[in-house]
Amino acid sequence: MLPSEADAIEREKWLSAGSEITTMLLQGSPEEDVLEHIVTVARDIADAETAGLVLPGLRGELVMEIVHGWNAHELLGLVMPREGLSWTALRTGKAKIIPSLAKARNLSHPEMRKFGPALYAPMGTTEKPVGVLVLLRKVGEESFITKDLERASSFADQAALALVLSEARQAQDLSKLVEERERIARDLHDLAIQQLFATGMQLEVVRRRAARGLDKAGLIAILDEALDNVDNSVREIRSIVHSLRDPDAATGIVERLRRESALARTGLGFAPSLVISLDGQDLGALDEAEDTIDSMISKSLSDDILAVVREGLANSARHAQAQSVAVRVSFHSSPAPGEPGRVDIEVEDDGIGLKDVSGRKSGTWNLAARARQHGGAYALDNSPTGRGALLTWTAPISGVQAISPTTVP
Ligand SMILES: Nc1ncnc2c1ncn2[C@@H]1O[C@H](COP(=O)(O)OP(=O)(O)OP(=O)(O)O)[C@@H](O)[C@H]1O
Ligand SMILES: [Mg+2]
Structure with a gap:
């Protein structure tokens, strides 16, 4: 194969990997699966020994959360230092090539020093950080070049955009669910509970009158009405429960x-x-x-x-x-x-x-x-x-x- 052909094929692979990510998200794949997929394909296409995704943790730190390849277990869970390469990539929004991590100065994690060439591609921005894609090769292997940098970072951009858009869509779905719950709570309160409350008052009247030994026929009439109301309440609650269950009836x-x-x-x-x-x-x-x-x-x-x-x-x-x-x-x-x-x-x-x-x-x-x-x-x-x-x-x-x-x- 001519070098130019190989090059065209590689470019094509990056592009289709990017659209694959979008498709996965549109089809509703869980975010973890999508993130895993990003790491797997990037490692494969970039011919990296190890690929990882650094993601924001609970307290705003950046953590190496997904890693595939050589020495992955050592990198998993590393918290990236504030002045380090991941933070810089995210802060500047620029991808960066490091010729050799083994020779880099100020590298705080010895685990990272076992690697040679590295590429850091930010995903998202400082305001809306999605993460940083990190591609690593072993010491002595060929360095990443500008072409890798451009392709990996446009892939990372596309993946980040897809993730941000999908999150927005999920937030929309979520707010629909919350609205639905509020409606049900309102229905319960306004329909069923009010009716039961009214029934309770009727029974209270019966109790007082009965205590005074008054008006047997009148008492029976109120009791009949109260019983009707109890029936209505049961129907009301049943229909609310039905509307609550129905949307989920076919859902696993x-x-x-x-x-x-x-x-x-x-x-x-x-x-x-x-x-x-x-x-x-x-x-x-x-x-x-x-x-x-x-x-x-x-x-x-x-x-x-x-x-x-x-x-x-x-x-x-x-x-x-x-x-x-x-x-x-x-x-x-x-x-x-x-x-x-x-x-x-x-x-x-x-x-x-x-x-x-x-x-x-x-x-x-x-x-x-x-x-x-x-x-x-x-x-x-x-x-x-x-x-x-x-x-x-x-x-x-x-x-x-x-x-x-x-x-x-
Ligand atoms: N995860 C938890 N951590 C600490 N305390 C808990 C936890 N779960 C339950 N409790 C304690 O146990 C008690 C009983 O819980 P329970 O769910 O029965 O009642 P509740 O949540 O207070 O009221 P509700 O009836 O609305 O659920 C709680 O009031 C709380 O003190
Ligand atoms: Mg509780």
């Missing part, structure tokens, strides 16, 4: 959990981590897993799983003063014919922990009741890590009752 549990954890971001002030697994394997690695899980669990178990995670996240947001919350939902399929599978849920935070375990209110009482209904178990305790609280909830998965869009109650 995995997607519902993802939405729930995205929603919790508002209350917590940060995104909780969510790990869903099937038979010990994290989802994401398994394409078919989402459908398999939905075919294992009933609608009512799906609703309960969601309610447990929701209450766990709400409690962490309200009581824990946590800096991070991890949600783990593990599905285990039936070990042998006739034996039930199992779902285990854990919501763990690193907050202040439980001050008084006896302070149980309706939230945790409901979780215990939901566990009992399925023959499962529930516990809320201080986390064994010594910080924060750990909620555990487990239930057997009995029989195959696939969730079907037609089984709405």
Whole structure:
């Protein structure tokens, strides 16, 4: 192959990698998958030994969060120094080539010094930092050249733009969800609760009159009216619950959990981590897993799983003063014919922990009741890590009752 041909092919690869990222985001791929993909393709096309993505952490620091290739394990989690190459790339908005990190001055991480040529391409701006793409080669290998710099940085720009746009779209989706919840709360308050309140007043009148021994016929008339109102309230609540369930009726549990954890971001002030697994394997690695899980669990178990995670996240947001919350939902399929599978849920935070375990209110009482209904178990305790609280909830998965869009109650 002529050098010019090879060059044209490489350019083509960078361009199509850029549009692949946009397509992935438009198709709704999770952001983590997209970030992983950015690192994998960039490493491959740039012929780098190692590629990494430096991303903003919780406290505004820059952390090497995704790394692929040689010595990746040593680089993972490195916090980049304020005056270092990553910060400079982000601050100036300019990509930079370093002929050799091994020979660079003022490099604070010895792990980085094991590499030779390097390329730092910023993604986003200082105001809206997405991250920095870092490409590394071994000591003694050919340095990156201007052409690599231009191509890698326009790829990084395109990927950053796609990520920022997708985030804006997610924020829009989220605000729709919040609006929907507010509407439901309003409906409950304005329709059902008002009606029950009025019924309560009618019953109060009956009680007073009965106490004075008055007017039997009048009392019966008021009681009849109150009973009608109770019927109406039941209908009202049923229709509100219906409208609450309907949009989700055809949605799988995995997607519902993802939405729930995205929603919790508002209350917590940060995104909780969510790990869903099937038979010990994290989802994401398994394409078919989402459908398999939905075919294992009933609608009512799906609703309960969601309610447990929701209450766990709400409690962490309200009581824990946590800096991070991890949600783990593990599905285990039936070990042998006739034996039930199992779902285990854990919501763990690193907050202040439980001050008084006896302070149980309706939230945790409901979780215990939901566990009992399925023959499962529930516990809320201080986390064994010594910080924060750990909620555990487990239930057997009995029989195959696939969730079907037609089984709405
Ligand atoms: N993650 C947590 N960190 C610290 N304390 C917690 C946590 N979760 C629960 N608690 C404590 O346990 C108590 C009981 O929780 P529970 O969910 O039953 O009630 P609640 O959240 O106060 O009210 P609600 O009935 O609205 O849920 C809380 O009031 C709180 O003191
Ligand atoms: Mg609660």
